[in-house]
Amino acid sequence: MGVIQIENLQKKFGDNAVLRGVDLTVDKSEVVVIMGPSGSGKSTFLRCLTFLEEPCDGIIHIGDYKVNAGGKLDRSRRQTIRELRKKTGFVFQSFNLFPHKTALENVMEGPIVIHGAKPDEARKRAEELLIKVGLGDRCNHYPAQLSGGQQQRVAIARSLSLNPTVMLYDEPTSALDPELVREVLQVIKDLAREGMTMVIVTHEMNFAKEVADRVIFMDGGVIIEQGTAKEIFEHPKEERTKKFLTMVEE
Amino acid sequence: MDATIIIDSLPSLLKATLMTIILAAVSIVIALVIGFLTAIVRIVKIRVLTEIASVYVSIIRGTPLLVQIFVIYYGFPQIGISLDPISSGILALSLNAGAYLSESFRASILAIDKGQMEAAVSMGMTYWQALRRIILPQSLRIAIPTLSNSFIILIKDTSLVSVITVTELLQMSSLVIAKTFEPLTIYLTAAAIYWVVITGFTLLLDNMERRTSRHLVR
Numbered sequence: 001m002g003v004i005q006i007e008n009l010q011k012k013f014g015d016n017a018v019l020r021g022v023d024l025t026v027d028k029s030e031v032v033v034i035m036g037p038s039g040s041g042k043s044t045f046l047r048c049l050t051f052l053e054e055p056c057d058g059i060i061h062i063g064d065y066k067v068n069a070g071g072k073l074d075r076s077r078r079q080t081i082r083e084l085r086k087k088t089g090f091v092f093q094s095f096n097l098f099p100h101k102t103a104l105e106n107v108m109e110g111p112i113v114i115h116g117a118k119p120d121e122a123r124k125r126a127e128e129l130l131i132k133v134g135l136g137d138r139c140n141h142y143p144a145q146l147s148g149g150q151q152q153r154v155a156i157a158r159s160l161s162l163n164p165t166v167m168l169y170d171e172p173t174s175a176l177d178p179e180l181v182r183e184v185l186q187v188i189k190d191l192a193r194e195g196m197t198m199v200i201v202t203h204e205m206n207f208a209k210e211v212a213d214r215v216i217f218m219d220g221g222v223i224i225e226q227g228t229a230k231e232i233f234e235h236p237k238e239e240r241t242k243k244f245l246t247m248v249e250e
Numbered sequence: 251m252d253a254t255i256i257i258d259s260l261p262s263l264l265k266a267t268l269m270t271i272i273l274a275a276v277s278i279v280i281a282l283v284i285g286f287l288t289a290i291v292r293i294v295k296i297r298v299l300t301e302i303a304s305v306y307v308s309i310i311r312g313t314p315l316l317v318q319i320f321v322i323y324y325g326f327p328q329i330g331i332s333l334d335p336i337s338s339g340i341l342a343l344s345l346n347a348g349a350y351l352s353e354s355f356r357a358s359i360l361a362i363d364k365g366q367m368e369a370a371v372s373m374g375m376t377y378w379q380a381l382r383r384i385i386l387p388q389s390l391r392i393a394i395p396t397l398s399n400s401f402i403i404l405i406k407d408t409s410l411v412s413v414i415t416v417t418e419l420l421q422m423s424s425l426v427i428a429k430t431f432e433p434l435t436i437y438l439t440a441a442a443i444y445w446v447v448i449t450g451f452t453l454l455l456d457n458m459e460r461r462t463s464r465h466l467v468r
Contacts, residue, residue, distance in 0.1 A: 050372050086374035096369035100387050100465050110373045113383060142465040155369075162373060 003028045003166055003197045004049070009058035009069070011044055011221075018044045019055070020221040026166070029195040033208040033229070036218035037244055042201045045218070046170050049199075050088050051081045063087045063165040086114055089159030089167040093174050095151040097143040103130060103154045104139040110162045122161075129157040133187050149180030153187055160191075167191065169200040205233065205248065217241045252432070256439050259426045263436075266422030267443050273339055273408045273418060278401055280344035285351025292352070293359050294377075303352070310349035316410055318342045323414045339411035347404045354400060358393035359385060391462040398455040402448055409444075419443060 002025035011019040018041045026032050034042045048055040048069075049062065055069035065084040071077055097106050107126035111117035117125075130136055133153040143151050152172055159167060169188065173181040185207045192198060192211045202208065208215055208229050215232040217224045217240075225238045236242045288307065291299045310318070323338040333341065362385050370380035412421035423440040427433050 052368055052372060082374045082376065085372055088372075090369075090372040092365060092369065094365055096363075096365035098366065098369070098384055098388075100391070102465075109383070113379055114374045144466055158373075 002026050002030075003063060004199065005059075005061035006049070007059040007061075009045065009048055009060070010056045011041070011048055011053060012056050018221050019048065021058075022218075022221070022223055024216070024223070026197060026199060028197055030197055030213045031192045031211050032199045032214045032216060033212035034199065034201045034216045034218055035203065035205075035208065035232075035244070036224075037247075040219045041221040042218045043170050046090075046168050046199065046201050049168060050085050050090055052090070060084070086162055087165040089156075089162065089164035091152070091155055091159055091167065091169040091172050093171040095143070095148070095155045095175070097151050097155055097158070099143050102140050102142055103135060103146065103157075106143070106154055107157045107161050110158060114162060126157070126161060129160050130154070132160075132190075133157045134183070147180055148176045149183045152176065152184045156184075156187055156191075166197040166199065169198065169202070171201050171203070173202065173204060203248070209233065217244065219244070252435065255430055255432050255435050259430065259436060259439065262422055262426060263419065263439060263443060266417055266419045267447065269416065270405070270408050270418040270444075271447065273336070273343065273411060273416070274401075274405045277340050277343035277347060277404055277408075280340070281347035281351050281400075281404065284344060284348030285355055288348065288352035289355035289359065290381075292356055306345075307349045307352060310346055315342065315346050315407055316413065318346060319410060319414060335411070335414045335416045338414060339408070339416050343404060343407060343411070346407070347400055350400045350403075351397060354393050354396040355389070357396070358389040361392055362388050391459070394455060394459040394462070398452060401451060401455070405448055405451065406444065 004024065004026035006022060006024040009019050009022040009024075010017070022041075022045055024032075034045070036042045044053055047053045048058075049060060051060075051067070054073075058069045060067050060069065062084050065080055065087065067077065067080055067084060097103075098109065101109065104123065104126050107129055108117075108119070108122040111122040111125060112119065127136070127139060130139055133156055135150060135153055135157070138146060138150060138154075141150075143154070146154065156167075156172075172188070173184050176184065181204065185204065188198070188200065189207075189211050200212075212229045214226055215229045216226040217232060217236070217238070219240050224240050225232065225236065232241065233245065236245060288303045291303045319338065319342040322333065322342050323335065326333065326338075366384055366388065367380055370384040371377065375383070408418055409420040412418055412424070415421070417425070419440055423436050427436045430436065
């Protein structure tokens with residue numbers, strides 16, 4: 001049984017069905033890359049996994065926590081969603097660092113608020129994580145003083161600070177200048193090598209070829225096809241996948 | 251204009267200035283609390299309270315402060331609530347400024363990018379933790395310039411309380427004029443004192459805004 005197990009996930013915005021029943025199982029240490037044209041529902045899918053969007057139907061199972069979509073938002077359900085989120089690191093396209101806190105404070109925030117860690121412990125752990133993402137010398141910089149690539153690496157360190165079971169990335173390099181993409185992808189690659197379970201929505205095909213155990217192609221709110229990067233990129237079976245790939249490669 | 255008249259009347263005017271400052275300071279503190287709570291109630295949408303809050307804001311913003319002062323001081327005794335002039339003044343000023351402050355607070359909270367809330371709750375924070383630790387510290391900084399506007403208006407509005415016999419700066423000026431028959435000199439002196447008080451206050455807030463903005467650009 002997978003670390004992530006999603007069954008029949010559905011999401012509508014008004015009359016617009018963005019997800020039309022997505023099933024996905026991700027095994028421990030597996031790296032799954034989701035691709036697809038814009039509007040295909042891939043970001044919404046990822047956001048539904050941690051209830052940043054409330055799905056209309058389906059079952060979400062991450063680690064030890066299982067939440068049925070569409071239930072009443074009562075106390076116990078909110079509690080379960082919170083527990084699920086603690087174990088699910090989420091990295092945003094726009095970083096969303098806390099601008100009034102330094103890099104170090106950003107990474108300390110979770111352990112202090114969520115785990116009730118002592119400031120000293122949290123600081124030590126945060127320093128280690130910032131060193132890990134190559135920013136040991138930027139601890140006391142505010143987000144505004146960091147490049148986009150550096151901010152995204154702080155954001156990854158911030159997610160790691162809560163020792164997540166899985167990491168979700170929503171187009172982590174799409175807001176970056178081309179020369180800054182590599183440093184962020186390198187950090188994600190390092191995590192893949194360490195065995196972190198990850199689901200990554202991205203347009204970076206070369207990156208997908210290097211790290212993805214599985215590539216999923218989504219369109220129209222459903223998974224069109226999935227397989228190894230080689231299968232998907234070199235021998236796509238579905239017409240829509242082929243069309244998308246020729247458009248991306250142009 | 252005569253310098254000796256200014257010097258002679260200064261002690262009484264300054265003493266009355268103290269009353270003006272006390273009225274303003276106490277009202278600001280109460281207004282901050284009212285404004286903040288009202289804003290939170292309207293943002294979080296706490297059922298009945300939200301409606302009460304918007305009715306409150308609408309009534310206060312839709313009626314003149316002078317009328318509010320009269321209602322509280324002359325009107326309330328009819329329903330058994332008799333307040334002395336100073337308390338009436340403070341109540342009117344705080345309720346009035348509170349409504350305006352609540353809109354400043356509300357706007358400043360809504361101005362924070364929604365990604366901030368998402369980042370906080372996606373870590374597993376509760377809504378309130380995210381509000382307290384992530385959203386409010388940022389929005390309060392944004393709010394400072396508009397808050398200082400409301401504070402300045404409130405300091406000036408203390409002069410309206412003179413109509414219900416509170417001896418603040420303007421009331422005292424009129425009393426002094428009754429004795430000296432020098433309206434121009436005395437009113438200009440009073441104006442100068444208001445200017446000093448308000449400018450001092452503005453500098454204080456500018457300084458606070460600078461200190462809270464340190465993280466932005468260097």
